[in-house]
Amino acid sequence: SSPMTIFNRTFSNKTVILNGMAVDILRYLAEKLDFRFITKDSDDGNWGSPQADSEFYNGCVGELQRGTVHIGAGPFTKTAVRDRVIDYSTALFQESNGILVPKPERESRLWNLFMPFTYKVWLTIIGTIVGCSLIAWLFAFFSPFSAFNLGADYAVADEVWLKEYLWSCIGSFLQQGQDFYPFAMSARAVLASWWFFIVIIYAIYSGVLTSFLTVTVTKYPIKTLDDLVTQTAVTPYVRRGTNLFDLLSNAQSGVYKQLAEQVVLYDPDVESCPSNPPRADQACVEDYSALLAIALKNCTQYYVANEQFNTGTIAFMFPEDAPYAEFV
Incomplete structure (x- = not known):
């Protein structure tokens, strides 16, 4: 090895x-x-x-x-x-055993536009748009100081239409401005507060989006031996005749017993691990240093799990x- x-x-x-x-x-x-x-x-x-x-x-x-x-x-x-x-x-x-796992496929960057915020934050923003529109419209519709209620010559019906406030909040959120400004101070205060909120949201969004576009983070599902035995997508492979093979053959309980029940034993003269071409459902459980050398040589295809186990002396x-x- x-x-x-x-x-x-x-x-x-x-x-x-x-x-x-x-x-x-x-x-x-x-x-x-x-x-x-x-x-x-x-x-x-x-x-x-x-x-x-x-x-x-x-x-x-x-x-x-x-x-x-x-x-x-x-x-x-x-x-x-x-x-x-x-x-x-x-x-x-000293040598330990490790786990060599195929790297998962990178997630598409198509939807990175929405990655800076979680879906709960996006739902909150949508709810805030609706809520702000409704509050501003209520203030303008019932305020005795709105131009429409005062009967001013320059009054427009848009001032008391809910859809106009909804469209104004959406337009300001998309940095497109708005077509009109309500005459009543109470409605103006609501929209001004909404603009301050948008400035803060955009500052946070821009910073997080930059980091997402700069680095694509790949989540590695298998980091420990427990992770390996509690999933079914990847099958562990162990070479016959090794120290680990003896350990699994005599395991009576615990994580090694679970691994022994799932493992595929192979003879090096018949097949290899990792196989050529690589298989997405094959995890190699072997000496850590040997697996690390493979992972460094094929860094785009494999990674080594964080956990090392079954430490022993090499001689x-x-x-x-x-x-x-x-x-x-």
């Missing part, structure tokens, strides 16, 4: 040409301890888990037991189950009582 082991080429006899941190450590040890080495992948593609009716584990651990290989170099997690049959080197670093593996283990 990258960045510990990066496969450049695999031959038919399972020998491989590698790069990565594990190979760098092996080269350093080879120089200091004067030995040469050949790297190979495990015959069955597994890391190492107990097998029913057999004293030998599968994967790399089993090959160490049989003496097929002398060092297990890679991101092997120290576990009590493996420690029964092999020995570990000094701890290299090289040796056959039990290997005489050279004490030098590593």
